[in-house]
Amino acid sequence: MGKQATEMLKGTLEGIVLAILAGRPAYGYEITAWLRDQGFSDIAEGTIYALLVRVEQRGLVDVAKVPSEKGPPRKVYSLNAQGREYLEEFWTTWSFLAERLEQLRKGGK
Amino acid sequence: MGKQATEMLKGTLEGIVLAILAGRPAYGYEITAWLRDQGFSDIAEGTIYALLVRVEQRGLVDVAKVPSEKGPPRKVYSLNAQGREYLEEFWTTWSFLAERLEQLRKGGK
DNA sequence: TACCGGTACCTAGCAACACCGAATACTCGA
DNA sequence: TCGAGTATTCGGTGTTGCTAGGTACCGGTA
Numbered sequence: 001m002g003k004q005a006t007e008m009l010k011g012t013l014e015g016i017v018l019a020i021l022a023g024r025p026a027y028g029y030e031i032t033a034w035l036r037d038q039g040f041s042d043i044a045e046g047t048i049y050a051l052l053v054r055v056e057q058r059g060l061v062d063v064a065k066v067p068s069e070k071g072p073p074r075k076v077y078s079l080n081a082q083g084r085e086y087l088e089e090f091w092t093t094w095s096f097l098a099e100r101l102e103q104l105r106k107g108g109k
Numbered sequence: 110m111g112k113q114a115t116e117m118l119k120g121t122l123e124g125i126v127l128a129i130l131a132g133r134p135a136y137g138y139e140i141t142a143w144l145r146d147q148g149f150s151d152i153a154e155g156t157i158y159a160l161l162v163r164v165e166q167r168g169l170v171d172v173a174k175v176p177s178e179k180g181p182p183r184k185v186y187s188l189n190a191q192g193r194e195y196l197e198e199f200w201t202t203w204s205f206l207a208e209r210l211e212q213l214r215k216g217g218k
Numbered sequence: 219t220a221c222c223g224g225t226a227c228c229t230a231g232c233a234a235c236a237c238c239g240a241a242t243a244c245t246c247g248a
Numbered sequence: 249t250c251g252a253g254t255a256t257t258c259g260g261t262g263t264t265g266c267t268a269g270g271t272a273c274c275g276g277t278a
Contacts, residue, residue, distance in 0.1 A: 004120060004202045007263065010235050011116025012206060019213040029255050038209060047236050049256060071254035072244050091214060093113045097121060098207055100147060104128040105200060116234065119264050138226050156265050158228065180225035180273050221278085228271075235264085242257075
């Protein structure tokens with residue numbers, strides 16, 4: 001991916017992570033790995049951890065410390081009610097944006 | 110719109126403006142008005158002007174100063190070859206992102 | 219004339235976010 | 249013992265959009 005992606009991810013990455021957590025609880029390392037797997041090849045690890053701290057401080061997720069067999073304990077995040085609400089808003093905003101862009105794309109060709 | 114939108118616009122707004130310019134040349138004030146019309150209710154004027162300066166400095170657009178009947182002269186921007194190329198990349202990046210998000214949205218429900 | 223609103227552009231300072239690079243710490247196999 | 253994989257944290261940087269002003273030109277109105 002490129003430099004465009006970096007800027008485009010701003011604000012979107014948060015929604016992506018929350019959407020993942022909406023499906024199932026997960027921890028940072030796992031999320032990073034999954035994202036890389038999905039083609040987000042150069043998402044920095046530090047970015048995900050910082051993001052998780054942020055959403056935790058905003059009270060969108062609950063955290064549980066779970067011991068790991070192969071390394072330091074994991075911090076498993078799960079989306080709570082407030083987070084679900086926030087995610088709904090995210091989808092609304094995203095839809096709005098996606099619609100305008102799709103329109104522009106058609107019109108511009 | 111909300112604070113989510115502000116962050117989500119980062120990186121995307123540039124593509125939006127370039128996509129507009131791909132359709133027809135335009136000047137800042139006009140673009141701002143059009144965006145407001147399209148529902149981007151709280152995009153600040155200064156934001157657009159700053160963005161236009163940036164894309165000009167990167168050589169993605171050409172500029173022509175055109176006198177106006179009702180105010181200071183307009184700076185009319187038009188997308189050049191390099192800008193068109195850049196816009197193509199933007200659409201590629203956007204498509205990638207939009208696909209992942211659409212998938213997440215389905216899966217998460 | 220004086221003033222206001224619409225047109226049109228510009229700028230300095232701020233906050234948020236993703237990235238980079240490095241550090242810490244735990245476990246296991248060579 | 250040492251490296252590799254697992255797992256998290258942190259300080260500093262660059263880019264971006266927003267805030268909140270300012271400049272300037274024009275027409276109409278009081």
